[in-house]
Amino acid sequence: MSLTVYGFGRSRAQRAIWAAEEAGITYDYKVLNPQQGELRQPEYLAINPGGKVPALVHDGLAITESPVICTYIGEQAPDSGLVPGAGRARVLYDQWMFFVATELEQPLWTMTKHTFALPPKLRVPDMLAVAPKEFARAEQVLAQGLGDGPFLLGEQFTMADVMAGHTLFWAKATGVALAAENVAAYAERLRARPAWQRTAKITMGG
Numbered sequence: 001m002s003l004t005v006y007g008f009g010r011s012r013a014q015r016a017i018w019a020a021e022e023a024g025i026t027y028d029y030k031v032l033n034p035q036q037g038e039l040r041q042p043e044y045l046a047i048n049p050g051g052k053v054p055a056l057v058h059d060g061l062a063i064t065e066s067p068v069i070c071t072y073i074g075e076q077a078p079d080s081g082l083v084p085g086a087g088r089a090r091v092l093y094d095q096w097m098f099f100v101a102t103e104l105e106q107p108l109w110t111m112t113k114h115t116f117a118l119p120p121k122l123r124v125p126d127m128l129a130v131a132p133k134e135f136a137r138a139e140q141v142l143a144q145g146l147g148d149g150p151f152l153l154g155e156q157f158t159m160a161d162v163m164a165g166h167t168l169f170w171a172k173a174t175g176v177a178l179a180a181e182n183v184a185a186y187a188e189r190l191r192a193r194p195a196w197q198r199t200a201k202i203t204m205g206g
């Protein structure tokens, strides 16, 4: 049975689509419209009680949280190397997956929320002074771990690069410049990947 990814345009669901494109697996993409309340419909809440995207359904199993979805997709293509098997490489992979979700992404999410995602009366302007500093600190850690790369785990591209790449594209879209030269070059290297180019077309039409 094929996989179904739920998402919309420029969202974390792009990570799931990018992952599926890298893995070369067959999937359906169901586009939901948040403006029309489609994330809050009972049918969707039964898949993701949080009413967020991405969600993945495969063989009756509903999965949420983009890093977990990327790993699950990579494991459908076990010979791809997209997800390392148990051992040291897997520990480093897990470390980067968590780092992106909890350290690198959070300041960007804070900026997004306090710029437009939250209703105006809940926005706290001071957050916009703190978040870029937090991002810069996390970017330094990424820069140090990446070194000469070309990828986070060295020569092997993995789903950790999907998570990191998408988050760096998000930074650029938010107007946050990448201070570290190796991180900026890494982001452009990832942007040029055919699987990301296809993802951009599928999710944003270009």
Ligand SMILES: N[C@@H](CCC(=O)N[C@@H](CS)C(=O)NCC(=O)O)C(=O)O
Pocket: 010, 011, 012, 013, 034, 039, 051, 052, 053, 054, 064, 065, 066, 067
């Ligand atoms: N931790 C979740 C975050 C998911 C998330 O916040 N998704 C946003 C889009 S990027 C969403 O669906 N927002 C709609 C809403 O909050 O109503 C993940 O990484 O998958």
